[in-house]
Amino acid sequence: MTLLAVKDLTKTYGSHTAVKHVSFELTKGKCIALLGPNGAGKTTILRMLAGLLAPSTGSITFSGYKPNQDIRKEIGYLPQYPAFHSWMTGREFLIYSGQLHSLSKKEALEKADLLLKKTGIYEARHKRIHTYSGGMKQRLGIAQAIIHQPKLLMLDEPVSSLDPIGRRDVLTLMEELKENMTILFSTHILSDADEISDELLLLKQGHLLESGPINDLRKKYQTAMIELQFTGDIALYEQKLLELPSVTNVINKRDVLHISVTDVEQARDEVIQKAALELWPITQLTMNHSTLEDLFMKVMTK
Numbered sequence: 001m002t003l004l005a006v007k008d009l010t011k012t013y014g015s016h017t018a019v020k021h022v023s024f025e026l027t028k029g030k031c032i033a034l035l036g037p038n039g040a041g042k043t044t045i046l047r048m049l050a051g052l053l054a055p056s057t058g059s060i061t062f063s064g065y066k067p068n069q070d071i072r073k074e075i076g077y078l079p080q081y082p083a084f085h086s087w088m089t090g091r092e093f094l095i096y097s098g099q100l101h102s103l104s105k106k107e108a109l110e111k112a113d114l115l116l117k118k119t120g121i122y123e124a125r126h127k128r129i130h131t132y133s134g135g136m137k138q139r140l141g142i143a144q145a146i147i148h149q150p151k152l153l154m155l156d157e158p159v160s161s162l163d164p165i166g167r168r169d170v171l172t173l174m175e176e177l178k179e180n181m182t183i184l185f186s187t188h189i190l191s192d193a194d195e196i197s198d199e200l201l202l203l204k205q206g207h208l209l210e211s212g213p214i215n216d217l218r219k220k221y222q223t224a225m226i227e228l229q230f231t232g233d234i235a236l237y238e239q240k241l242l243e244l245p246s247v248t249n250v251i252n253k254r255d256v257l258h259i260s261v262t263d264v265e266q267a268r269d270e271v272i273q274k275a276a277l278e279l280w281p282i283t284q285l286t287m288n289h290s291t292l293e294d295l296f297m298k299v300m301t302k
């Protein structure tokens with residue numbers, strides 16, 4: 001079921017068009033990654049969906065609403081650089097945020113404690129926010145973004161400024177939250193998108209180049225690969241491998257040969273036959289597929 005539909009969305013800042021005729025749909029209950037290099041228009045799209053920026057043209061339609069109707073109560077948004085009242089404690093900040101969303105003092109208190117537990121920062125609830133680590137601040141930001149129980153949670157680069165521990169904490173929290181809500185998050189970290197998203201939106205210079213379930217995109221773009229390791233001088237084997245019928249390309253990355261092939265099983269048989277005949281000193285043969293990074297590069301350069 002479609003939760004939100006974007007049609008022909010364009011945003012122009014002065015003479016610069018940051019988002020160009022973008023259309024997509026967000027499926028209810030999915031975690032969707034908005035991927036693209038710097039300046040692709042990710043923040044601009046999120047801010048338009050969050051109702052913080054007016055589109056130049058196009059429509060945003062939330063399920064059950066008219067096109068371009070105010071949908072702010074359905075949306076939770078954590079900007080890339082959230083502003084906190086750092087002198088407040090985490091708990092005070094959440095109670096204050098709840099009251100801004102028209103919760104009574106009692107409701108805000110209950111909700112604050114519930115979310116502090118859910119986001120794993122309950123122990124630090126009476127500490128001032130300026131003492132929180134980056135990961136704790138992001139978790140508090142997410143708690144604040146969902147205090148009004150939005151149907152769609154949008155996070156702008158939620159892990160890009162965090163150290164590996166903070167990053168892991170926030171990704172784990174997103175994994176938990178995605179059980180109960182639709183999440184749209186922007187990133188240029190492909191492994192994060194790979195780890196937690198179900199669907200991708202791939203953006204470049206304001207254009208949406210590809211979108212869809214991650215597995216469908218993998219099938220469309222991935223290529224079969226064989227990785228081969230040898231003892232001795234592997235350069236000797238590059239040319240010999242290229243002569244095999246199923247091999248289309250060979251790249252030497254840190255003494256591992258990455259072999260692109262047309263059919264992975266056929267290529268394996270050809271490699272094994274040749275290796276057995278010529279006694280190649282193979283130490284490892286792995287059948288593989290290209291990574292999400294390869295997919296990203298293919299879409300970005302097509």
Ligand SMILES: Nc1ncnc2c1ncn2[C@@H]1O[C@H](COP(=O)(O)OP(=O)(O)OP(=O)(O)O)[C@@H](O)[C@H]1O
Binds near residue numbers: 041
């Ligand atoms: N207020 C503004 N006025 C003028 N140009 C802007 C404004 N905000 C963004 N832009 C431009 O619009 C384009 C898209 O910016 P946006 O911040 O949406 O990209 P992004 O994909 O989020 O980038 P990043 O990954 O660097 O955060 C960029 O070229 C940017 O310089």
